[in-house]
Amino acid sequence: MQQRPAPDSSSEQAPPSDQPLELSGAEIVIQSLIDQGVETVFGYPGGAVLHIYDALFQRSDQIQHILVRHEQGATHAADGYARASGRCGVCLVTSGPGATNAVTGIATAYMDSIPLVVITGQVPTPVIGSDAFQEVDTVGITRPCVKHNFLVKRREDLAATIAKAFYIAQSGRPGPVVVDVPKDVTDPGIKIPYQFQPELKLRSYQPARKGHLGQIRKALEAMQAAERPVFYTGGGVILGNAAAALTELVQALGYPITSTLMGLGAYPMSDAQFIGMLGMHGTYEANMAMHETDCLIAVGARFDDRVTGKIEHFCPHATIIHIDVDPSSISKNVRVDIPIVGPVETVLADLLGLLRETGTPADRPPALKAWWEQIDAWRKLDCMGYDRASELIKPQFAVETLHRVTKGDLYLTSDVGQHQMFAAQFYPFDKPRRWINSGGLGTMGFGLPAAVGVQLAYPDAQVACISGEASILMCIQELATCKQYALPIKVILLNNGYMGMVRQWQEFFYESRYAHSYVDALPDFVALAESFGHVGLRVEKPGELEAAMQEAFAMRDRFVFLDVVVDPTENVYPMIAAGKGQHEMHLPPTMSQRELA
Amino acid sequence: MRHILSMLVENESGALSRIAGLFSARGYNIESLTVAPTDDPSLSRMTLVTSGNDDIVEQIKKQLNKLIDVVKLLDLSEGPHIERELMMIKLRAQGTNREELKRLTDIFRAKIIDVTEASYVVELTGTSSKLDAFMQAVPEGLITEVVRSGPSGIGRGEKALSL
Numbered sequence: 001m002q003q004r005p006a007p008d009s010s011s012e013q014a015p016p017s018d019q020p021l022e023l024s025g026a027e028i029v030i031q032s033l034i035d036q037g038v039e040t041v042f043g044y045p046g047g048a049v050l051h052i053y054d055a056l057f058q059r060s061d062q063i064q065h066i067l068v069r070h071e072q073g074a075t076h077a078a079d080g081y082a083r084a085s086g087r088c089g090v091c092l093v094t095s096g097p098g099a100t101n102a103v104t105g106i107a108t109a110y111m112d113s114i115p116l117v118v119i120t121g122q123v124p125t126p127v128i129g130s131d132a133f134q135e136v137d138t139v140g141i142t143r144p145c146v147k148h149n150f151l152v153k154r155r156e157d158l159a160a161t162i163a164k165a166f167y168i169a170q171s172g173r174p175g176p177v178v179v180d181v182p183k184d185v186t187d188p189g190i191k192i193p194y195q196f197q198p199e200l201k202l203r204s205y206q207p208a209r210k211g212h213l214g215q216i217r218k219a220l221e222a223m224q225a226a227e228r229p230v231f232y233t234g235g236g237v238i239l240g241n242a243a244a245a246l247t248e249l250v251q252a253l254g255y256p257i258t259s260t261l262m263g264l265g266a267y268p269m270s271d272a273q274f275i276g277m278l279g280m281h282g283t284y285e286a287n288m289a290m291h292e293t294d295c296l297i298a299v300g301a302r303f304d305d306r307v308t309g310k311i312e313h314f315c316p317h318a319t320i321i322h323i324d325v326d327p328s329s330i331s332k333n334v335r336v337d338i339p340i341v342g343p344v345e346t347v348l349a350d351l352l353g354l355l356r357e358t359g360t361p362a363d364r365p366p367a368l369k370a371w372w373e374q375i376d377a378w379r380k381l382d383c384m385g386y387d388r389a390s391e392l393i394k395p396q397f398a399v400e401t402l403h404r405v406t407k408g409d410l411y412l413t414s415d416v417g418q419h420q421m422f423a424a425q426f427y428p429f430d431k432p433r434r435w436i437n438s439g440g441l442g443t444m445g446f447g448l449p450a451a452v453g454v455q456l457a458y459p460d461a462q463v464a465c466i467s468g469e470a471s472i473l474m475c476i477q478e479l480a481t482c483k484q485y486a487l488p489i490k491v492i493l494l495n496n497g498y499m500g501m502v503r504q505w506q507e508f509f510y511e512s513r514y515a516h517s518y519v520d521a522l523p524d525f526v527a528l529a530e531s532f533g534h535v536g537l538r539v540e541k542p543g544e545l546e547a548a549m550q551e552a553f554a555m556r557d558r559f560v561f562l563d564v565v566v567d568p569t570e571n572v573y574p575m576i577a578a579g580k581g582q583h584e585m586h587l588p589p590t591m592s593q594r595e596l597a
Numbered sequence: 598m599r600h601i602l603s604m605l606v607e608n609e610s611g612a613l614s615r616i617a618g619l620f621s622a623r624g625y626n627i628e629s630l631t632v633a634p635t636d637d638p639s640l641s642r643m644t645l646v647t648s649g650n651d652d653i654v655e656q657i658k659k660q661l662n663k664l665i666d667v668v669k670l671l672d673l674s675e676g677p678h679i680e681r682e683l684m685m686i687k688l689r690a691q692g693t694n695r696e697e698l699k700r701l702t703d704i705f706r707a708k709i710i711d712v713t714e715a716s717y718v719v720e721l722t723g724t725s726s727k728l729d730a731f732m733q734a735v736p737e738g739l740i741t742e743v744v745r746s747g748p749s750g751i752g753r754g755e756k757a758l759s760l
């Protein structure tokens with residue numbers, strides 16, 4: 001994996017003497033970004049940010065600006081960049097419509113705890129509140145979907161505010177921070193002293209740095225006393241870069257592990273101890289293990305309702321241990337027995353330290369053996385079976401083929417719907433930060449711009465976007481961005497002609513009344529891709545799929561749009577209906593009901 | 598249960614709307630909210646009265662603490678504390694009612710702070726329940742206007758909620 005150099009706080013631009021730089025507000029914005037180690041900014045210009053764009057233009061040798069085609073694309077691209085690289089994503093958009101267009105992307109990042117700094121232009125301070133041209137209350141509009149936001153009213157506060165924004169976005173539980181900058185604050189004619197302050201302390205914000213050792217000891221005792229333990233891990237493990245520590249701990253203990261949609265890849269999915277994703281579209285074995293466990297070890301996961309199902313039926317027999325850096329995640333939906341507030345990375349290190357002291361038994365205790373036998377019996381039922389003899393391309397088969405063709409070495413972004421679930425179920429990610437999707441907000445339109453961000457973070461890596469014919473149209477304009485920057489992304493469109501996920505709910509819960517879930521008047525995607533200057537391919541037969549994917553990925557320097565015509569009626573199984581218990585699953589037709597009794 | 602939460606908050610323009618927004622967005626109860634600057638001009642002191650079961654109140658406190666602008670939070674209801682609320686109440690005071698309202702004001706150690714031929718304005722400080730009791734005691738139909746500050750609170754003893 002290509003690793004970018006860590007941001008260097010002692011920037012080369014820093015003046016050798018103690019003499020501070022004299023900069024305009026616009027220059028302060030750009031210098032602050034450079035000093036923060038930012039290499040790439042995703043943005044779209046407009047009146048309120050023109051001073052900033054001019055300053056950016058003059059520093060274009062030091063900071064790259066990616067011109068997206070819609071501000072939603074800017075936020076998703078910065079988000080994809082952040083998810084793949086672990087660094088802070090940065091956007092620059094204008095006031096009014098620029099800011100409101102960015103809101104969906106900000107909310108998407110917020111729900112999945114992704115670090116972003118979004119700089120929005122604002123009308124000049126003297127006219128704020130007068131319904132000036134392109135004025136909206138950006139701070140007010142974004143308040144409920146940011147970790148924090150600022151309106152900078154004084155030029156003198158600009159540098160410190162941007163520094164705070166980066167610190168807040170990236171520390172503790174990460175999240176997006178908006179910095180709203182009125183145009184007069186960036187006036188190029190007025191210069192003030194600027195000094196970069198890398199060290200920051202805020203009296204009102206002190207995220208936990210270590211877990212409580214007594215609690216950690218107690219947790220380890222409970223884990224070791226358990227007979228039917230299971231790890232339930234989430235996005236927090238990836239956000240905290242704790243995949244290696246998690247893998248070591250899980251393997252040392254020999255326990256089964258399941259993950260949320262957001263945590264996939266933190267533990268290698270192809271390893272035998274991994275029992276699949278859990279939740280609404282999780283595996284039978286993972287959900288049954290959750291239901292039967294006597295010790296649930298939750299790591300960086302937030303007990304989302306897509307995971308818990310009906311709370312009354314959630315892990316009825318378990319002692320629950322929960323490691324999370326955000327106290328408000330703990331006991332929010334489900335009461336926890338042993339809470340540990342702290343970053344996963346340090347808490348897992350402490351657990352490993354204690355485990356080395358106590359040591360692990362050479363043989364699996366008999367109870368754990370019996371537990372694995374039970375899990376293997378559930379596994380044998382093959383809850384993700386599908387009709388492999390189908391004449392139509394099954395979406396599951398398409399994802400399996402994608403895995404084969406890319407040899408598991410892929411950054412895969414996704415849109416929202418059935419294709420997202422099929423990808424999560426059938427593409428085993430063995431590394432963190434490879435599976436990039438919108439889980440909390442479920443934002444259709446995320447996939448393509450997110451892939452833009454990922455490809456820019458890792459120019460030499462294989463990057464694909466799996467999408468549906470409905471989702472892809474929501475940010476299709478970014479095909480132009482891909483052209484402009486020659487991004488060799490591959491779009492794998494699972495084209496079922498329906499809003500498949502909606503159609504599935506209507507089939508199950510509305511007696512197949514398909515209200516407006518049929519996407520009529522679809523474009524010719526091949527021609528569409530070609531009109532943007534890309535390569536378009538279409539494939540309709542299972543036998544031709546692998547060759548088509550090979551062909552697409554062989555074009556290493558081209559953006560390829562692969563329109564895969566799949567079975568229009570396939571459903572995602574298993575499925576726990578909203579509000580049902582985690583043991584009450586809709587299972588695939590291939591799985592006989594008798595076997596489950 | 599009713600809880601009185603006392604907070605030190607950064608004295609910044611957005612702080613109040615963040616707190617109010619949190620309560621409306623998450624559907625928490627907010628019975629009253631008072632806020633004013635302290636001896637340290639960079640800080641405001643806020644007293645917020647809310648109610649809910651233990652789990653909800655726990656979550657409210659965590660969510661408030663999570664706001665970057667909230668510097669410190671104390672649940673006054675967890676220890677001995679003093680609670681005061683100010684009320685100004687306008688009463689229809691004519692004929693025989695005048696005497697009776699005057700007597701009531703004395704009993705509650707309230708003050709009449711404005712008088713006309715037909716009305717009194719009474720000022721009363723105390724716990725919220727004392728204020729409720731006064732309003733209950735006023736004969737039917739005589740209250741014409743009520744202004745209550747919402748309670749403010751402070752812990753008993755030496756320990757102070759400060760930085």
Ligand SMILES: Cc1cc2nc3c(=O)[nH]c(=O)nc-3n(C[C@H](O)[C@H](O)[C@H](O)COP(=O)(O)OP(=O)(O)OC[C@H]3O[C@@H](n4cnc5c(N)ncnc54)[C@H](O)[C@@H]3O)c2cc1C
Nearest residue numbers: 234235236240260261279280281300302325344439440442
């Ligand atoms: C169509 C669709 C279907 C879905 N179906 C499913 C499904 O079947 N199963 C499923 O699991 N999800 C599903 N989801 C996703 C679901 O909505 C949630 O987004 C997801 O379950 C949340 O994952 P998480 O618990 O890992 O939390 P995240 O949102 O990833 O939150 C991370 C948690 O870790 C904490 N954290 C962050 N950093 C650290 C750190 N350094 N140290 C410690 N803690 C940290 C945070 O405070 C937070 O509590 C679906 C989404 C869609 C759109």
Ligand SMILES: Cc1ncc(C[n+]2csc(CCOP(=O)(O)OP(=O)(O)O)c2C)c(N)n1
Nearest residue numbers: 417418419444468469470471498499500501
């Ligand atoms: C912006 C947005 N609008 C609506 C939805 C609700 N929704 C969830 S999945 C879905 C259908 C997606 O269809 P498609 O992209 O074709 O994917 P498929 O399910 O067919 O694989 C819709 C409309 C959403 N998640 N996001």
Ligand SMILES: [Mg+2]
Nearest residue numbers: 468469498500
């Ligand atoms: Mg579709």
